[in-house]
Amino acid sequence: MNNLIDIMQLSVEEIDKLIETALDIIDNPEKYAEACHGKKLATLFFEPSTRTRLSFEAAMYELGGNVLGFSAANSSSAAKGESVADTVRTVGCYADIIAMRHPKEGAPLVATRTAGVPVINAGDGGHNHPTQTLADLLTIYREKGGFENLTIGLCGDLKFGRTVHSLISAMSRYKGIKFVLISPEELKVPKYIISDVIEKNNIPYEEVTSLEENMPKLDILYMTRVQRERFFNEADYLRLKDTYVLTPDKMKLGKDSLSVLHPLPRVNEISVAVDDDPRACYFKQVLNGKYMRMALILKLLEVEV
Amino acid sequence: MIVDQIEEGIVLDHITAGNSNQIYNVLGLDKLDCTVATIQNADSVKMGKKDIIKIGKLIDIDLDIIGYIDPGVTVSIIKDGKIVERKKLALPETIKDIIKCKNPRCITSCEQELRQEFKLVDRENKIYRCIYCESQAPKHIK
Ligand SMILES: [Zn+2]
Numbered sequence: 230m231n232n233l234i235d236i237m238q239l240s241v242e243e244i245d246k247l248i249e250t251a252l253d254i255i256d257n258p259e260k261y262a263e264a265c266h267g268k269k270l271a272t273l274f275f276e277p278s279t280r281t282r283l284s285f286e287a288a289m290y291e292l293g294g295n296v297l298g299f300s301a302a303n304s305s306s307a308a309k310g311e312s313v314a315d316t317v318r319t320v321g322c323y324a325d326i327i328a329m330r331h332p333k334e335g336a337p338l339v340a341t342r343t344a345g346v347p348v349i350n351a352g353d354g355g356h357n358h359p360t361q362t363l364a365d366l367l368t369i370y371r372e373k374g375g376f377e378n379l380t381i382g383l384c385g386d387l388k389f390g391r392t393v394h395s396l397i398s399a400m401s402r403y404k405g406i407k408f409v410l411i412s413p414e415e416l417k418v419p420k421y422i423i424s425d426v427i428e429k430n431n432i433p434y435e436e437v438t439s440l441e442e443n444m445p446k447l448d449i450l451y452m453t454r455v456q457r458e459r460f461f462n463e464a465d466y467l468r469l470k471d472t473y474v475l476t477p478d479k480m481k482l483g484k485d486s487l488s489v490l491h492p493l494p495r496v497n498e499i500s501v502a503v504d505d506d507p508r509a510c511y512f513k514q515v516l517n518g519k520y521m522r523m524a525l526i527l528k529l530l531e532v533e534v
Numbered sequence: 535m536i537v538d539q540i541e542e543g544i545v546l547d548h549i550t551a552g553n554s555n556q557i558y559n560v561l562g563l564d565k566l567d568c569t570v571a572t573i574q575n576a577d578s579v580k581m582g583k584k585d586i587i588k589i590g591k592l593i594d595i596d597l598d599i600i601g602y603i604d605p606g607v608t609v610s611i612i613k614d615g616k617i618v619e620r621k622k623l624a625l626p627e628t629i630k631d632i633i634k635c636k637n638p639r640c641i642t643s644c645e646q647e648l649r650q651e652f653k654l655v656d657r658e659n660k661i662y663r664c665i666y667c668e669s670q671a672p673k674h675i676k
Contacts, residue, residue: 356668
């Protein structure tokens with residue numbers, strides 16, 4: 230069965246193919262307007278995430294398909310204690326493909342066993358969120374024209390930030406990549422990602438605390454939000470949340486060709502004054518996310534256009 | 535000390551000293567109706583000290599569990615007082631329902647009927663990860 234649970238399930242070639250499809254969708258939207266006519270996407274959101282759900286739904290509508298589903302666990306059978314396996318087995322009878330978000334890690338993998346239709350992981354707790362990484366990748370591709378020879382700065386919460394871990398894994402497969410890991414001591418990239426991904430692929434990296442000092446060398450700056458729900462201690466959250474704030478002053482230190490990405494939503498780690506800078510790509514990233522979700526739905530449904 | 539040869543059964547030799555109780559327990563040897571001898575802290579040329587378990591009956595044992603706890607164990611099958619087969623153990627690729635994922639955010643923490651399943655990701659360092667949440671497995675069963 231075709232599923233997407235973890236970004237690393239996709240080979241470099243498959244990512245290239247998705248990007249090719251997404252670029253063709255951007256250039257020729259009318260060609261795809263009826264590609265999924267008569268097909269239904271179920272968005273099963275056991276925890277709310279309006280932006281991800283809307284992106285999937287918009288993607289399916291633009292392919293001429295239909296959408297059904299729920300947007301919170303309390304409006305679903307999960308509130309009555311039904312297992313993930315049973316819920317998706319039921320939904321698999323109605324829908325052609327499922328996009329699922331769940332607070333528990335591994336829930337979408339469980340879903341693949343009984344759904345009978347393709348399952349897309351739309352985020353499982355702090356674990357994986359592969360379609361966010363697809364959005365990141367298309368943005369990098371469109372801004373840089375490829376994935377090679379890039380110095381990528383990742384800034385903020387690098388410990389709990391799942392999008393950071395997935396992006397590091399995905400980018401580690403290309404040539405000429407360097408990582409600059411910018412975080413407070415408490416929020417550094419976990420050791421196993423350094424050893425199992427970065428060092429294993431012989432990728433040069435540095436772990437630093439200053440954003441200003443490292444701005445000039447970056448081709449890409451991937452900002453992240455420090456998330457309150459990852460902390461047990463409110464005081465730690467308050468102390469760390471404002472460690473990095475990207476301002477127009479700091480942007481002056483960056484290259485002209487810099488691209489700033491952020492998985493959104495932001496709180497205050499990028500000041501609104503940066504939004505008008507042509508190097509700010511985080512709203513383009515949202516749009517790119519929709520195109521990649523369209524490409525992914527086509528791939529998983531094996532629709533040829 | 536000499537423990538009698540067995541005519542028919544299984545000998546687990548070269549158990550790291552101290553591991554025999556754990557192996558005894560996970561294999562459920564206390565539930566057998568035959569003789570089971572556990573020898574602890576026996577002298578070993580190779581290992582210094584070792585444990586040995588002798589089971590006086592040919593039973594099905596889960597080699598993967600032993601391989602996970604103590605991959606150096608040798609398993610000999612005895613028939614008519616002779617060794618008819620020696621099995622070498624290795625770390626199993628997957629282990630099911632032996633260890634429990636400790637991550638409170640893992641789907642297995644709220645859906646109890648799911649099997650606990652871990653896959654080997656690093657043979658050299660004996661690292662297993664939960665197939666659901668990828669948390670690292672605890673090194674020991676208890
Ligand atoms: Zn787990």
